[in-house]
Amino acid sequence: MSSITLKNYINGEWASSNTTDYLDVINPATVEILAQVPLSEVGEVDEAVQMAQAAFTSWRRVPAGDRIQYLFKLKALLETNLDDLAQTITMECGKTLAESKGELRRAIENVEVACGIPMMMQGYNSENIARGIDEFMIRQPLGVVGIICPFNFPAMIPFWFMPYAIACGNTVILKPSEKVPLTLQKVVQLIEQTGLPAGVVNLVNGAKTVVDALLDHPTIRAISFVGSTPVAQYVYSRAAATGKRAQCQGGAKNPVIVLPDADIATTTRIMADSAFGCAGQRCLAASVAITVGDAQQTFTEAIAEVAHTRTVGYGLDDGIQMGAVITSDSKTRIERLIQQGIDQGATALVDGRQPKIVGYEQGYFVRPTILQNVNPDGNIAKTEIFGPVLSLIHLETIDQAIALINQGQYGNMACLFTSSGAAARQFRSEAEAGNIGINIGVAAPMAQFPFSGWKDSFFGDLHGQGHHAVEFFTQTKVVIERWHHWTRQF
Ligand code: NAD
Numbered sequence: 001m002s003s004i005t006l007k008n009y010i011n012g013e014w015a016s017s018n019t020t021d022y023l024d025v026i027n028p029a030t031v032e033i034l035a036q037v038p039l040s041e042v043g044e045v046d047e048a049v050q051m052a053q054a055a056f057t058s059w060r061r062v063p064a065g066d067r068i069q070y071l072f073k074l075k076a077l078l079e080t081n082l083d084d085l086a087q088t089i090t091m092e093c094g095k096t097l098a099e100s101k102g103e104l105r106r107a108i109e110n111v112e113v114a115c116g117i118p119m120m121m122q123g124y125n126s127e128n129i130a131r132g133i134d135e136f137m138i139r140q141p142l143g144v145v146g147i148i149c150p151f152n153f154p155a156m157i158p159f160w161f162m163p164y165a166i167a168c169g170n171t172v173i174l175k176p177s178e179k180v181p182l183t184l185q186k187v188v189q190l191i192e193q194t195g196l197p198a199g200v201v202n203l204v205n206g207a208k209t210v211v212d213a214l215l216d217h218p219t220i221r222a223i224s225f226v227g228s229t230p231v232a233q234y235v236y237s238r239a240a241a242t243g244k245r246a247q248c249q250g251g252a253k254n255p256v257i258v259l260p261d262a263d264i265a266t267t268t269r270i271m272a273d274s275a276f277g278c279a280g281q282r283c284l285a286a287s288v289a290i291t292v293g294d295a296q297q298t299f300t301e302a303i304a305e306v307a308h309t310r311t312v313g314y315g316l317d318d319g320i321q322m323g324a325v326i327t328s329d330s331k332t333r334i335e336r337l338i339q340q341g342i343d344q345g346a347t348a349l350v351d352g353r354q355p356k357i358v359g360y361e362q363g364y365f366v367r368p369t370i371l372q373n374v375n376p377d378g379n380i381a382k383t384e385i386f387g388p389v390l391s392l393i394h395l396e397t398i399d400q401a402i403a404l405i406n407q408g409q410y411g412n413m414a415c416l417f418t419s420s421g422a423a424a425r426q427f428r429s430e431a432e433a434g435n436i437g438i439n440i441g442v443a444a445p446m447a448q449f450p451f452s453g454w455k456d457s458f459f460g461d462l463h464g465q466g467h468h469a470v471e472f473f474t475q476t477k478v479v480i481e482r483w484h485h486w487t488r489q490f
Pocket of ligand 1: 148149150151152153175176177178206207208211212226227228229231232234249250251252282283384386412451453457
């Protein structure tokens with residue numbers, strides 16, 4: 001791919017940004033420059049919002065059954081272009097091709113569920129709530145909504161929100177991560193091919209300036225955000241200051257308990273995928289394994305073996321099990337945190353720093369790393385590393401392990417590996433996290449369920465996906481109606 005200059009998509013037109021400020025989009029494995037992304041200006045956000053508001057006045061009147069026809073077309077286009085999109089994700093984001101295809105499947109799933117909007121958006125009614133009076137609740141779209149995305153799932157995350165927003169009759173401004181803007185550019189080109197009316201979906205590239213302009217714009221009614229916790233918190237409060245609805249998904253530190261009655265071979269395979277898949281850059285990556293009883297020895301030996309033998313390299317090459325991390329800064333930060341863990345008393349059972357990846361010596365790679373005897377109260381047990389690093393902590397009982405989990409700042413996911421139904425029942429009832437896995441390593445809800453982060457992993461009320469998305473992107477209107485019998489003419 002030769003380097004290209006990316007454009008914004010406003011009111012059905014691709015337009016060069018007015019800015020002179022551009023960032024390089026870099027392939028993290030090859031360090032090749034793929035594109036230049038504009039850091040758009042406040043005026044461009046305003047123009048996109050005005051166009052989206054103009055489009056809203058007619059789009060909201062299109063029947064829901066007609067609106068979803070564009071989504072059926074989009075699903076077909078995403079399927080046809082899946083290989084090309086997957087390649088783009090891998091090139092700009094670093095994950096393996098299989099992981100990129102998996103992420104696209106989750107995106108498509110959300111389109112499929114949003115095709116059910118005509119039913120999901122239904123209200124309810126009661127006849128004769130008083131003599132001759134009927135009452136209805138109907139759902140109506142909000143207007144223009146902003147969707148702000150992180151780097152780690154360039155295709156999937158916009159789809160937690162966008163299909164639902166437009167199917168409900170809203171119009172949308174998409175803001176991709178400036179680190180991975182190519183995938184969404186291609187997705188919007190496919191949206192254009194569906195014939196969706198101009199202004200319903202708009203794309204504005206950029207960084208903080210664009211985000212702040214979206215948050216402050218008086219016409220925007222709602223903000224969907226996914227990213228790190230400090231930014232999620234900031235977006236939530238700044239959106240609220242101008243009276244917007246906001247759903248802000250933040251960072252995570254996901255603990256997993258391994259009980260001695262778990263099947264260790266299966267647990268190890270699943271845990272390796274969770275901790276090292278996408279190079280640990282998943283908000284649902286297992287980052288702390290708490291072993292109980294004999295699992296300390298059996299699980300530790302098995303996971304160390306897998307970490308040693310993981311094949312790391314460029315995600316487009318055959319046989320690669322783990323790709324690069326996103327930037328040089330990320331690599332430096334991950335390696336610094338590993339050192340901090342060691343300085344605080346942990347042992348690097350497997351140390352993945354400064355690997356030599358033949359053919360990709362300049363790439364941003366960190367190999368799988370296992371830190372043993374991590375202090376549960378230390379920084380490394382609590383900080384989101386967002387890299388392929390698994391910390392091991394040993395405790396004597398499941399009660400102690402659940403208590404440790406519940407002290408945590410985050411609540412995105414917690415998992416348990418066991419063959420005991422009673423232990424599983426206790427865990428799912430008591431663990432303080434919004435997504436729970438029992439013998440599952442990445443408890444990512446399917447599109448028909450909400451992506452339920454808790455605590456500092458989520459700010460807001462209604463989450464992305466499924467019914468929550470429909471509620472988030474609609475406002476309820478209650479109509480109380482009386483028709484006097486003397487209005488009858490026949
Ligand atoms: P990030 O917070 O750096 O960036 C997210 C978005 O916010 C980007 O579009 C970016 O341009 C914008 N942004 C960054 N700094 C900003 C600022 N100061 N003011 C306004 N806007 C700003 O996140 P990231 O590094 O792209 O993504 C990784 C993070 O996202 C991790 O913490 C991960 O756990 C989290 N994440 C969470 C979920 C979830 O569902 N909870 C899913 C995926 C990723």
